[in-house]
């Protein structure tokens with residue numbers, strides 16, 4: 001409580017005990033929090049750490065069953081991670097096709113900004129809608145209805161305030177749901193589950209009736225349903241994974257980027273000048289990241305300073321394993337501190353400062369981009385990385401090219417994050433003033 005989040009508390013405890021491998025018992029669960037680049041690389045690359053914990057909280061997320069990609073392991077995870085990635089790639093995920101989808105969603109937001117005529121806009125919400133729409137199109141062949149999307153994203157933003165990475169109190173003491181359903185977060189999860197089930201069932205039904213055009217992931221999955229692991233629960237699980245992963249993450253990164261531009265006018269001016277010199281009024285493409293060096297450096301710096309997943313996805317040891325001289329028993333939950341790699345003063349000078357220059361070398365090229373791990377690393381690294389990076393560049397360049405960004409009613413937005421399950425910016429609005 002004192003530190004504001006479980007993540008901060010564990011970071012402070014590890015420092016106090018002078019260790020990079022901090023073991024503790026949470027409820028009935030053995031948990032080890034891992035810090036330091038060497039240890040984190042080891043954990044992410046050793047197959048003994050590839051599994052995910054199997055807890056009440058994790059099963060609650062997927063309607064009481066262990067299914068999907070994000071929180072399963074072993075052969076089921078390998079088969080379905082490979083399958084979903086193959087299907088999405090065939091449809092154009094992470095290729096030029098996706099760029100045109102990003103551009104189309106960006107254009108929608110630009111139109112909203114135009115009609116806002118400088119009145120305050122909740123940009124993070126619009127971005128969450130856009131990214132969810134893009135990833136849902138690849139998964140389910142069409143966009144979500146706007147009212148559905150609106151309701152779902154509002155519920156999701158309440159969710160992560162309630163939980164910390166190991167699942168919060170509800171994970172350790174599931175009976176809390178009976179005596180404190182609201183405080184423990186159980187009620188909000190129930191509401192989200194109802195909303196997700198409605199979205200998912202509607203989409204599956206439309207696919208069964210052949211009412212969706214194209215050959216999206218759901219159709220491809222249905223063609224494989226003669227195979228043992230291709231069950232309806234598994235299909236629902238993957239749809240939950242993609243709905244949850246795309247709603248909050250990218251919206252939060254863009255939220256932090258916009259807040260940082262409002263708070264650092266000099267950085268915003270440098271970015272605008274670079275875009276103006278290199279692109280003029282031409283629309284950006286993802287490949288422009290190598291030419292727009294300062295802009296790209298700024299986006300890397302946002303990913304570093306505001307680490308969206310301070311702990312990467314939780315892992316579980318498959319057998320007794322030695323880590324940094326400590327024996328970690330089989331079945332231990334492992335929390336991997338990505339934030340530690342991004343805020344370590346031995347790696348980054350003045351890590352608390354926003355300095356895009358730390359990603360630019362003396363020849364004016366990008367550097368150090370392989371020293372940050374916002375999307376995790378190894379076999380379980382985030383499959384949404386290409387979508388997020390292309391979205392960040394195309395969206396931010398398009399906005400800055402056309403608009404000056406200002407705070408609402410003179411209120412400077414805080415960049416102090418809310419750290420729950422993920423790191424999020426505090427709610428804020430901004431004004432977008434069209435450039436002449």
Ligand code: HEM
Pocket residue numbers: 044069070071081131135241242245246249250253308309311312313314374375376377379380381382383384385387388
């Ligand atoms: C700023 C944006 C994002 C960040 C920072 C982020 C970060 C992460 C991290 C740290 C992990 C855990 C990796 C591990 O366990 O080692 C992860 C997993 C995952 N992410 Fe993302 N993510 C983002 C956006 C997305 C998007 C847009 C999607 C979907 C389109 C997505 C889908 C997933 C999935 C399915 C997994 C589970 C992978 C597995 O367990 O095999 N993510 N992400």
